[in-house]
Amino acid sequence: MIQESRNKKAAINTSRTRAEKAKAQVEYTEVNRQVKKSTRTDKRKYVEYLAMTAEKAVREENMKQLYDTIKKLSGHHSKPERPVKSKEGKVVTNIEEQQNRWVEHFKELLNRPAPLNPPNIEAAPTDLTIDVRPPAFKEISMAIRQIKSDKAVRPNNFPAKALKADVAANARILHILFNKVWDEEQVPTDWIE
Incomplete structure (x- = not known):
């Protein structure tokens, strides 16, 4: 539909007679009106989807998702990421090339020879x-x-809210458990990952 609108606009600009231009203008106005209507409908659907997501986050007490959704609804966006550049200063757009460039950068940065005069x-x-x-x-x-x-x-995946529900009681239980582990010098096998 947007492409059709662009074509109609181009037809206005390329029309040779006033009659052609008037006809093209009417067609463009109609198509443009439909594009705007479709855009409004799509935006309304998107906002309703975000509102439903926010309501779901409230029900599930997922504050992070709620905050992120509200941020999207409010329209405040963070600054875009700075582009990754090659050694020559050209912007790298391919994700795989960007990752390779980061690997190369940190290899150069971190794999240096030992200093000639180490500090005493x-x-x-x-x-x-x-x-x-x-x-x-x-x-x-x-x-x-x-x-x-x-x-x-x-x-x-033990929820933090469960631990924070009664800090004193949970701290007491964990204190006993940690002391036992400390004294026996044996960590339970399911703790090791």
Whole structure:
């Protein structure tokens, strides 16, 4: 439909007589009206879809999805990413080429020869004290509070909200568990991944 509108516009510009131009103008106006109507309908459907997505996110208490959907609805978009450029300064558009360029960049950046004059760092005059005690109840409580609410704690997808529902009780349980692991010096096999 958009291409048809463009063709009608071109017909207006290439018409030779006033009658041809008037006829082309009428046809263009009609097609253009249909394009605008179709655009409005599509936009309305898209906004309704986003609203339904936001409502679903609220029901599921998925704040991240809700925030992202509201951001789309409000029309505030972040700045576009800066383009990846080759060594010659040309913009690389192919995704595979961009990835290869990043690999090349970081190989150059990180794989350097050792410095000729390494710095002379003296050993500490005394041994540093390192706390080797099991984690304290306060540390566990603080760690639970710092977990992002919209994230699942990997690898078992245990919801963060469940841990945060009763921080004290969960911290007590985890404190007992961690002390047992610490004393036995044996990590459960299902923890290792």
